Amino acid sequence: MTGLNKDDAFQLFCLHAFKREKPVDGYGEFVEQIVNYAGSIPLALTVLGSDLYGRSESEWVSAMDQYKQISHQDIQKILQTSYDRLSEDEKNAFLDIACFFNGQLRLDDVTVKILDSFGFCPNFSIPRLKEKCLISVFDGRLQMHDLLRDMGREVVRQESPKNPRARSRLFFHKDICEVLEYDINLMVMNIRGCEFLTKISDISKCPNLQQMDFKDCKNLVKVHKSVALLDKLGRLNLSGCTNLKSFPRGLLLRSLQFLDVHLDASVEDIGNLANPMGHGSQLSKRRRVDYDDDQDDHNIESNLLT
16 A cells, blocks of 8 residues: 655644644644554544544543554554444444445435444434544545545444354355355344345355345336245235235235235235245235335235135
């Protein structure tokens, strides 16, 4: 990674640490040490300077003691010193952005609602992360430097290096598959409102699923045929999945009690969508098909006795 020359590095750090091009009286030696330590790397200087802005001299001393314990070549650990001084809400918001939202979500009510639903106080934590230069907003979207993203993901990985099931977040597809395949006792899958979900893949290794909720996953296009074979599935909610195009025709779902699906098709076109085959019990099934025309939204509900 290319570094700045010493004068530019000194100035960049001061701009973030003091909001001026030179240090305040008594802090010049601190700045010299940090610039030498950070290796004149712009990202490190920006993050460390923003982290130390407004802090007392004793806090600068403590920070320097922490920096000295880390190799100046380990940029991720250097950056993590700023993460370590965040509040718990700020840490959680940072990790969610690093793992899921970097460059993907617009900084609007949707993002705020998602983070707020987990109690991470986004209206406070997101501005704080911006102040510390840990995130930015470009073209209306949350952005995070790749090194900061990787640092955040490493924090999550270190929660349980050898066991993805014990981590707070899963973002790498192999880890997700491993967890789903290993945890065959999984009974509920709730991914409501996920705008990144485009297909439901093979879940035949999760035979104990009882509820699946994909409501308002507006980019969901395809549902794998393995869903039609989940013998214990009692509830399947696909309402609001307005782009759904591919869905299993025959559902061999003995336990199905509720199905809500949005398809751009007539009732006749979807055939035996909610027909629980292979048993003769009198189960009451609810089928709801939503479809749109140019004027209105229509809901068709029917109770099926088999």
